[in-house]
Structure formats: C-alpha cells, structure tokens
Amino acid sequence: MDWLLERFNQAPDRAAFIHRDRHVGYKEVVDRTVSFRAWVVDGGILRGDRVAVLGDYSPEMFCMMLALAQNGNVVIPLSRESVVEKDSALGISGCEWLIEFDDEDFVPSLSSHVVNADHELLAALKTSAHPGLLLFSSGSTGRPKAILHDFDRVVAKFQKQRSPVSAIPFLMIDHFGGINTILGIVANLGTVVTVANRSIGNICAAIEHHRVELLPTTPSFLTMMIASNLHREYDLSSLRRITYGTEVMPQSTLDRLKADFPAVTLQQTYGLSEVGVMRSQSRDDGSLWVRLGGEGFQTKVKDDVLWVRSEFAMLGYLNAPSEFDEDGWFNTQDRVEFDGDYFRILGRVTDxxxxxxxxxxxxxxxxxxxxxxxxxxxxxxxxxxxxxxxxxxxxxxxxxxxxxxxxxxxxxxxxxxxxxxxxxxxxxxxxxxxxxxxxxxxxxx
Missing domain, CATH: 3.30.300.30 (ANL, C-terminal domain)
Known part of the structure; x- marks a missing residue:
C-alpha cells in the first residue's frame, strides 16, 4: 500500500479528483490520508478492527479508506444508495466502528458501533496483519453474500503503471467494480471526476465540462442514454473510450453507440467481485466477442460455463460456502460461446x-x-x-x-x-x- 502513496508524490500538483468542481491534487490526497491515519489512531481504532465507512465518491472517502488500510483494518465501504441495508450488512460482517461522512462527503464522524460476528476468515486475516476489504453482492438471487478480500492484494493489481486518464467512477464505492475503477485511475495518476448523481444529464454534463476521456458504465445506462438522445445535447468530443460490463450488452445498443461515437473505442469489460476485473480486448468496436485474461488470470470453459482462476481472488464468503473448486477455479455462472481466444457472454445461468x-x-x-x-x-x-x-x-x-x-x-x-x-x-x-x-x-x- 505504501507504494501507492509514493507514486502520488511523483505528481503532487496533478488533479487526482475533481469533486463538485473542487480540484484536489495528489499532494493533498497524501496529506489527507496521513492526517486521517492519525485521526483513526487517536480515535482508538486498532489494527484488525472492522470499520464501516458510509459515504459516496469523494477525495475524503477515498483517503479514509487508504488510511484504514494502512492501519491494518477491515474496511467495509457503504454508500447511501447501497443495495444492502447498513444494518443487514453489519449484521453479516460484524463491526467495531462506524465512520460516517456528512452530506457533502467532507467531514467524518466516528462512533463505536459494535456488532459481533466472528468468522475464521476474519481471524486469519487479522493474524496476517493485512488490511481487508469487505463488499456485498447485490443479493439479486437471494441473501447478499459478504465477500472478503485482502486489500493489499486488490491494490497490488495496479502496481504496473499505465497512461493516465480522466474518468467518471460510474459504479458505486461499495461495488468491486467501483473500487477497481477508482484504483485504476489514481494508480496511473489520472483524474477522478465525481458526479452528484448518475443521471444521464449529469454524466453528460460532467464529460463536457471536465473533458472526461473515459466512461466506464453499464449496458443499461448506455441503452437509456442512446434512447433519450440526451448525449446529442452535449459536447462529448473529449471521450476516447467507453467501457461496459456487469451485464450482457444488446447488439442493437452497441450498433447505435458505434454510429453515434465513431471516434470512441468501445470496450467490453468482465469481472466479478469474487475474482477481480480482468484485462479485456473486444474483437472490434462493434463486436460482443471479447478476449479475457491478463497477468494473474486464467480462464476455461466447462459445460459452456466460464470458469476463472485469479491471483486476486477473494479470501472467501463470510456467509456462504466457497464456490471455488479444489484447484482454485471459480464458477462464474456465466454461459458463454467461445471462438479461439474470444468469448461471447450469453447470460447468467440463473437468468x-x-x-x-x-x-x-x-x-x-x-x-x-x-x-x-x-x-x-x-x-x-x-x-x-x-x-x-x-x-x-x-x-x-x-x-x-x-x-x-x-x-x-x-x-x-x-x-x-x-x-x-x-x-x-x-x-x-x-x-x-x-x-x-x-x-x-x-x-x-
């Protein structure tokens, strides 16, 4: 985790965040993380404690998560629009502390919030002295699953530096895809552009005003955007790449995107909270076929279902049996077709x-x-x-x-x-x- 702050120090004046038109440089991110670490220690939070943090994308929320990780805590990020109620989440994961940001996501408050929930995975993580990251599935097929990661392992994926971009973190802070996006932006010394809400108009206005280059989003959002024609009312010429994932993309939406954004690269992404987000390459901008993998990932198809083995996989579920086989392969439950190195995602088995x-x-x-x-x-x-x-x-x-x-x-x-x-x-x-x-x-x- 220290390497990340050292990288931030390489570009102290570069904008790390544009949050509600407030520019925050990388030096300020480092300074705020250091001050939050001291605040956490002074508040009595001990290494290994589980800490829920309630807020939304902001420099302060991100810095608090880094500070807690440096302190060796299990971080439980919760958003105000979370699909999992706070009490339900904490009842599953347990908690010693609650940090809650104000409505501006600027000033934190700390309170003792003890919810007992012992688990051998949490005990083993505490023994290792590594920080943890605890997230929840959407619960669309039943009770939400509590997914425990080694936070150091999640961050390590981004150690290889790539070109910086300005991007909007579309998925929420309590979603693995959201955290993956924000880490991918700042680890490459790019700029995180936040929005007050994720409506089509707000997203398009932010792209125009801040000259955003990358929009990572979902097929549902893109389908609604194209149908609304709102994107035609804004100058979106700064966009270089649109990435989409988390669900199947309709070919009709992709065709319309390609027609409306001929100069933009359209890239399908693929990842799961349990194994991480893989590097991907679409066969071309208008194709639903995608090559998946990258360093630390392996893929195979068994009975037409995609399986993944990952060096960045979760430690396990706190409230469900493991879905990894004895060789470390995870059943994604996504049915696929394959053509050489390329896959086409057909949909979840449960759908x-x-x-x-x-x-x-x-x-x-x-x-x-x-x-x-x-x-x-x-x-x-x-x-x-x-x-x-x-x-x-x-x-x-x-x-x-x-x-x-x-x-x-x-x-x-x-x-x-x-x-x-x-x-x-x-x-x-x-x-x-x-x-x-x-x-x-x-x-x-």
Missing part, C-alpha cells in the same frame, strides 16, 4: 428461462425488441406456467404512448421473425419507470 425444456436467454429477446421503434428499454424474464414450466415475459418502457394491443402485436411479430417461436413473449407488460437498479443493471422480474 435463463426454461420454456418446455428449451433454453431462452433474456438478452437475445431484449436485443430484438430494442431494435423496434418507440422502445426505450425492455426487461425479459420468466414467469411460472403450469404446463411449460415458464413462459417469456417482456416488460417494456416506451418513448411515447402507444395502444397496448398495437405494441404487443409489433413485439410478437418481430420476435417471431427473428427468433424461435418459444422465445417470443407470451406476455408484454408496460413498465411505469426505469428497468434498472441503483447499480445501473437490468432489473428483471
């Missing part, structure tokens, strides 16, 4: 809809529907059927009002032309709001 013994991938149905006029977004999922097991349901968000019977007819006609009959939606439901979660991922069901 597959079984219609009378036939498999339906929601993304392939969504892709057809998104290509129709007056469709802003769509979420496809399965609904129980007494004879078929499940039928396909499409929940649709339209751009303007349209008679429901006409909409259903258009959708079924398009799906019957492009897909097998059993993949066509048996039901079409009108949505009354966004179809994505606070993490900007598709909400199905």
């Amino acid at each position: 597959i809809i079984n219609v009378g013994g036939q498999k339906v991938y929601p993304a392939e149905v969504e892709d057809v529907i998104l290509g129709l006029e007056n469709i802003t977004d769509v979420a496809v999922y399965g609904e129980h059927h007494p004879m078929l097991g499940n039928v396909v349901v499409a929940k649709v968000l339209t751009t303007s009002t349209e008679p429901v019977t006409d909409l259903k007819r258009r959708i079924r006609r398009a799906c019957n032309v492009s897909l097998a009959n059993y993949k066509s939606p048996a039901k079409v439901v009108l949505a009354d709001g966004p179809l994505y979660t606070s993490r900007q991922k598709k909400r199905r069901g």
